[in-house]
Amino acid sequence: MTTYVALLRGINLGGHKKVPMADLRDLLTGLGHGDVRTLLQSGNAVFTSEERNTARLVTGLERAIAERFGFEVPCLALSADDLRAVAGRNPFPPTSVDPSRMFVTFLSGPVDPERLAHVDPHGYPPDEYRVGERELFLRCPDGMGRSKLAEVLGRTDLGLTATVRNWNTVTKLLAMTDA
Template sequence: MTTYVALLRGINVGGHKKVPMAALRELLTELGHGDVRTLLQSGNAVFTSAEKNRAKLVAGLEQALADRFGFEVRCIVLDTAELRAVADRNPFPPGSFEPSKLVVIFLTGPVDPGKLSGLDPEAYLPDEFHPGEREIYVHCPNGLGTSKLMPALGKVRLGVEGTARNWNTVTKLLAMMEN
């Protein structure tokens, strides 16, 4: 059995695309996954599965969500080693940031640095971003709500989809997966 985390994109935001976490746990269990747990209301589910084919796992989950709730939900699924690698690649040293002000944007595919080249990092200071492999780390020391960088990143045509989680959520999910 492999432990996975599913990060659902764009649910339970502003009253749109409502997916209750109890219903998500039930759905994952019905799909044959085990040890299903959720974190927060933003679509974070940790579970075990015998399925090794990631594309099949994601497609099955997305189809089941569409069938159950009547709308499409993109999912990014990582195993424990992948989430651990994301945490280990964090370019910001521990203690140099408030966890609620560091966001990881998880992407459905690799980061193309060329697509980010149009963003002048100096124009968004003190906010900073660093591309990873299939993630972008964004630090907004004055808060996400006032950041000019986050909306600018949202306008960049990366060619892949993404969903963001703050560092508190990333580390809690990793702890759930590793325990």
């Protein structure tokens, strides 16, 4: 049995693509997953599964969401071990900035460096980013809403499914995988 974290992209924002968390829990349980828990209203779920193939797990989840809710939602899934590894790769010390102003963009695969070649990681002070294995780490001391770097990165086509979580959410999800 593997513990997973599912990250749904772009749900429950401004009244669009509504996916109530109780319904998401029911959907995951109906797919045969166990110990299903959700965090916040933004599409974060922790659950256990017999499935070992993450791509199959994501495909099944995306298909089930489309069938139940009538719209497509890109999803990512990481094992608890993968999420711990992401946290361990964070190049920014958590004490260097308010954790609500530090972000991880989770990606469906490794980013092609050419797609980010135009974005200087140090060219938008005090904001900065670093590329991980299948994630981008972003530090915005003044907040993401004021960040020119976040704006540029948000407009950059990485050719991958991507979804952003702040460091508080990442650490809460980690704690849920240990519970």
